[in-house]
Amino acid sequence: xxQYTTHDFDVLVVGAGGAGxxxxxxxxxxxxxxxxVMKSLLGKAHTVMAEGGAAAALRNADDRDSxxxxxxxxxxxxxxxxxxxxAELHAKxxxxxxxxxxxxxxVFDRTPDGLINQRNFGGHTYPRLAHVGxxxxxxxxxxxxxxxxxxxxxxxxxxxxxxxxKSNGKACGALAYSRVTGEFHLFRAKAIxxxxxxxxxxxxxxxxxxxxxxxxxxxxxxxxxxxxxMEFVQFHPTGMVxxxxxxxxxxxxxxxxxxxxxxNKDGRRFMFDYIPDAFKNDVAATEEEANQWVAEVASGKLAxxxxxxxxxxxxxxxxxxxxxxxxxxxxxxxxxFLDIATRRTADDIKRKLPSMYHQFKQLANVDIxxxxxxVGPTCHYMxxxxxxxxxxxxxxxxxxFAAGEVAAGLHGANRLGGNSLSDxxxxxxxxxxxxxxxxxxxxxxxxxxxxxxxxxTENIACFDLKDGENPYTVHKELQDMMQDNVGIxxxxxxLRGALKALDTFEARVxxxxxxxxxxxxxxxxxxxxxxxxxxxxxxxxxxxxERRESRGGHSRIDFPDYDKSFSKINHILTNDNGxxxxxxxxxxAVPDELKKFVEEA
Amino acid sequence: MxxxxxxxxxxxxxxxxxxxxxxxxxxxxxxxxxxIHRIQATDAPDLACRWNCKAGKCGSCSAxxxxxxxxxxxxxxDTLNNDKPITVEPLKTFPHVRDLVTDVSWNxxxxxxxxxxxxxxxxxxxxxxxxxxxxxxxxxxxxxxECYLCQDVCHVLRNHGKHEEFAGPRxxxxxxxxxxxxxxxxxxxxxxxxxxxxxxCNITKCCxxxxxxxxxxxxxAIIPLKERVADRYYDPIQMLFRVLGGK
Numbered sequence: 001x002x003q004y005t006t007h008d009f010d011v012l013v014v015g016a017g018g019a020g021x022x023x024x025x026x027x028x029x030x031x032x033x034x035x036x037v038m039k040s041l042l043g044k045a046h047t048v049m050a051e052g053g054a055a056a057a058l059r060n061a062d063d064r065d066s067x068x069x070x071x072x073x074x075x076x077x078x079x080x081x082x083x084x085x086x087a088e089l090h091a092k093x094x095x096x097x098x099x100x101x102x103x104x105x106x107v108f109d110r111t112p113d114g115l116i117n118q119r120n121f122g123g124h125t126y127p128r129l130a131h132v133g134x135x136x137x138x139x140x141x142x143x144x145x146x147x148x149x150x151x152x153x154x155x156x157x158x159x160x161x162x163x164x165x166k167s168n169g170k171a172c173g174a175l176a177y178s179r180v181t182g183e184f185h186l187f188r189a190k191a192i193x194x195x196x197x198x199x200x201x202x203x204x205x206x207x208x209x210x211x212x213x214x215x216x217x218x219x220x221x222x223x224x225x226x227x228x229x230m231e232f233v234q235f236h237p238t239g240m241v242x243x244x245x246x247x248x249x250x251x252x253x254x255x256x257x258x259x260x261x262x263x264n265k266d267g268r269r270f271m272f273d274y275i276p277d278a279f280k281n282d283v284a285a286t287e288e289e290a291n292q293w294v295a296e297v298a299s300g301k302l303a304x305x306x307x308x309x310x311x312x313x314x315x316x317x318x319x320x321x322x323x324x325x326x327x328x329x330x331x332x333x334x335x336x337f338l339d340i341a342t343r344r345t346a347d348d349i350k351r352k353l354p355s356m357y358h359q360f361k362q363l364a365n366v367d368i369x370x371x372x373x374x375v376g377p378t379c380h381y382m383x384x385x386x387x388x389x390x391x392x393x394x395x396x397x398x399x400x401f402a403a404g405e406v407a408a409g410l411h412g413a414n415r416l417g418g419n420s421l422s423d424x425x426x427x428x429x430x431x432x433x434x435x436x437x438x439x440x441x442x443x444x445x446x447x448x449x450x451x452x453x454x455x456x457t458e459n460i461a462c463f464d465l466k467d468g469e470n471p472y473t474v475h476k477e478l479q480d481m482m483q484d485n486v487g488i489x490x491x492x493x494x495l496r497g498a499l500k501a502l503d504t505f506e507a508r509v510x511x512x513x514x515x516x517x518x519x520x521x522x523x524x525x526x527x528x529x530x531x532x533x534x535x536x537x538x539x540x541x542x543x544x545x546e547r548r549e550s551r552g553g554h555s556r557i558d559f560p561d562y563d564k565s566f567s568k569i570n571h572i573l574t575n576d577n578g579x580x581x582x583x584x585x586x587x588x589a590v591p592d593e594l595k596k597f598v599e600e601a
Numbered sequence: 602m603x604x605x606x607x608x609x610x611x612x613x614x615x616x617x618x619x620x621x622x623x624x625x626x627x628x629x630x631x632x633x634x635x636x637i638h639r640i641q642a643t644d645a646p647d648l649a650c651r652w653n654c655k656a657g658k659c660g661s662c663s664a665x666x667x668x669x670x671x672x673x674x675x676x677x678x679d680t681l682n683n684d685k686p687i688t689v690e691p692l693k694t695f696p697h698v699r700d701l702v703t704d705v706s707w708n709x710x711x712x713x714x715x716x717x718x719x720x721x722x723x724x725x726x727x728x729x730x731x732x733x734x735x736x737x738x739x740x741x742x743x744x745x746x747e748c749y750l751c752q753d754v755c756h757v758l759r760n761h762g763k764h765e766e767f768a769g770p771r772x773x774x775x776x777x778x779x780x781x782x783x784x785x786x787x788x789x790x791x792x793x794x795x796x797x798x799x800x801x802c803n804i805t806k807c808c809x810x811x812x813x814x815x816x817x818x819x820x821x822a823i824i825p826l827k828e829r830v831a832d833r834y835y836d837p838i839q840m841l842f843r844v845l846g847g848k
Contacts, residue, residue, distance in 0.1 A: 041651070042709065043747055044659045102729055105718030105782065107736050107743055114730030132740065138658065139743060149709075150717045157706075180698060209653045243630020249656045359656060362675050363632070472642040516647030519614070520699040523646030 002456040004184035009035040010439040012174060012189035014161050017045035018424030019404025020195030021144035026432025028151040032439050035187065037156040037176060039211045043145045046197050046209065047424065050137025051252035053119055053129025055418035056094035060111050061118035061127040062302055067091040069125050072597040074419060077123040077313045078412020079552045081570065084590045085390040086410040090426050097425035098130050106143040108132055120257045120297060123313040123416040134252050134355045140421060159185065162528055163455040164223040165447035171223065171399035172445025175455045179525060182518020184456055190442040191399050191435035194220060195428065198405040199536040203379035204483035207239055207250040213529035214536030216406035220386045221535055225397040227573040228408040230384035231543035232553040234415055235488045237317035239378025241335040246363045248378040251356060253417040256310040258352050259294035260340040264329040271309035274320035283309045294343065315414045315552050318377040322488055335376030341369055377488050383411040383553055392434030393427050399442060403431035413552025462527045468513035471527040478505055478533060486541050489555045495545040502538045509534050542582050543571040603628050607686040608636055616697045620688060627678050633689060634662050634673035649700035657813060660748030664701050665690045670750040670811045692753040705749055711768050714796060718779060719787040731783040742778035742822060744814040751808035751818055757801045767798035770808035770818045777822035794830045
């Protein structure tokens with residue numbers, strides 16, 4: 001029988017980014033015996049990379065804002081495919097969650113009145129993002145980290161979950177390995193919260209780190225929970241494109257929020273050429289109007305004119321940059337120029353965008369106070385994920401909860417910048433609460449011994465297989481295949497090709513050979529992560545093939561427009577004895593009292 | 602311009618290792634972490650190293666490059682002499698685990714001992730007010746990405762092993778961020794003196810030099826904390842009050 005250590009908890013939280021930590025704080029606060037496991041060290045999760053801010057209608061920077069406007073912006077940005085109830089709860093609760101962070105020690109940038117300052121961002125009608133320069137995620141994760149260590153929650157660092165277990169149709173435990181020792185751990189828990197983030201590591205050009213292999217989505221799907229809207233992947237318009245080694249590294253939308261403009265190689269401000277009809281009334285019609293908006297905002301006044309087109313939603317900007325490059329008008333390394341140097345003073349840039357200044361100076365030898373940056377789209381975020389119930393964040397599998405990027409519904413077809421950090425707080429808390437309340441009534445289940453043994457056997461098989469492939473090679477090929485076929489624009493032919501290729505990849509990831517021992521062996525860790533990546537890649541490709549239209553983060557060359565027949569449909573992916581099956585569900589109807597805030601896309 | 606560079610990377614477990622040679626192809630713009638990843642993908646799939654954001658924001662990939670504590674993700678190969686071998690070794694101040702990975706858990710145990718943030722009561726309208734000029738100095742401290750390069754270079758820890766008596770520069774920064782927080786009302790001065798051991802620092806500023814966030818650790822965090830401790834414990838008038846007050 002395989003060797004492992006067993007732990008018993010009421011609530012097991014998987015992941016220690018913003019959502020996981022906020023869930024753990026809530027769960028521990030409600031008296032549940034809580035564990036948090038994380039793939040990296042505490043405080044290193046992806047949240048730390050979030051730059052721009054957290055969206056909440058605090059009304060500090062512009063008192064014309066309201067939760068209703070935030071709700072409307074979120075639905076509009078999501079092309080009305082959002083689960084309205086999640087968008088409603090998010091807009092209503094985000095201000096309290098931000099304020100709460102301040103009560104726990106966070107130090108946001110201030111308004112002249114001494115309140116939390118807010119900045120403009122794409123798709124948000126008013127300045128709405130609470131921020132700290134361009135390192136808001138760091139402030140948030142540090143605040144939550146320093147809070148959680150004083151709570152009654154046990155922290156397991158560098159521990160990765162590979163399998164979930166059920167008993168009587170309910171989630172009851174998980175198998176994990178310690179990165180440091182390579183030893184296995186069995187967590188038995190009455191409720192499990194997945195807060196594992198996204199899966200951008202399946203793509204070649206991405207802002208995501210090694211951790212983002214889509215573990216949560218894959219674990220949930222394998223255990224029988226439903227996935228939602230997986231075709232919607234956000235390609236952030238501005239990643240670095242040069243040097244090659246940093247291709248994909250994020251350039252915050254804050255650059256555009258502070259007045260940065262996008263130019264093609266001829267110096268043309270091309271975003272004016274790509275304003276969608278649905279946004280015509282929200283965006284400046286002329287450069288003069290756009291420049292006036294920047295001048296007003298930079299001097300701390302309320303904007304009286306419409307915003308620059310660079311602040312259109314991310315899907316629109318990303319596609320526009322790609323179109324310019326395709327038309328032969330790109331920058332030398334295949335992107336667009338992002339210029340803040342001629343728009344703001346060097347002092348302003350260093351104060352408002354310090355880490356961008358630092359990042360370009362150090363990694364690209366570019367001084368952004370003097371020269372334009374070269375930027376292009378990078379795989380950044382998954383709007384799709386595990387389907388959850390809005391109030392409690394419970395998935396369709398009893399006892400299994402999900403919050404943050406791993407969950408779906410809030411963002412619809414496209415996420416607005418700034419809505420992720422607030423999502424983590426609002427639904428992290430709800431998941432912690434939902435799980436702790438569920439655990440109070442649930443009895444502990446017992447994972448079947450045979451399943452635990454089988455899981456361990458699967459995890460270590462690659463050490464015994466002698467002529468299998470190198471996991472790094474398979475990963476590189478998977479990333480290239482996904483980038484080419486399931487990337488920022490898609491076609492029927494490419495998606496079918498991708499699904500076929502994924503059959504092969506599925507076989508390949510089960511025939512990998514790993515050298516060395518189990519203790520801190522990244523090759524072995526990658527071999528296990530690849531199994532998640534294949535599931536998530538298939539889910540994206542399958543849903544993308546069925547959505548024969550273009551909407552938000554999903555663009556089809558063969559179906560370039562909105563299609564009304566898809567405007568009220570969400571795609572659900574289920575597990576039928578190990579086979580992924582897709583069905584279309586009608587979108588939950590928006591009740592009348594909210595309808596007046598929603599405009600048809 | 603592509604070129605071959607000789608990398609000497611520390612391999613082994615619990616200090617029993619040695620430098621291994623890898624001749625690696627280097628392309629323009631590559632950073633040391635890219636080179637480590639290339640070695641993993643080609644020669645040594647089990648080469649252990651920590652990393653996450655690859656953009657200088659998470660502080661995971663700390664190592665000693667040519668003997669200098671550095672973030673591998675922010676150290677460009679073309680800033681180093683590529684004609685000579687380049688060494689990459691784990692941080693020396695912490696117990697070794699494997700290859701480039703060390704056991705940094707001591708830092709988390711120190712952090713846990715620090716009393717949490719305790720805010721003053723809110724204003725009558727339920728809001729908390731503090732002004733940008735008041736928060737500027739704590740925002741400097743809150744830029745810390747916990748890479749522990751300052752801990753690694755601090756001779757009190759590195760050479761004298763005073764981990765039990767001195768919290769190290771990282772936690773002086775954290776203590777300063779709490780002590781100078783405009784809303785905080787907790788008293789951590791006794792902790793800073795007795796448990797944090799601020800007196801051990803003799804202001805060589807090595808920590809400031811290696812900080813990738815350019816935090817003025819010594820000048821802005823440690824020296825002001827030393828002054829606060831001196832005011833409390835060594836100011837003759839205060840001492841007299843304490844004697845009279847029976848404390």
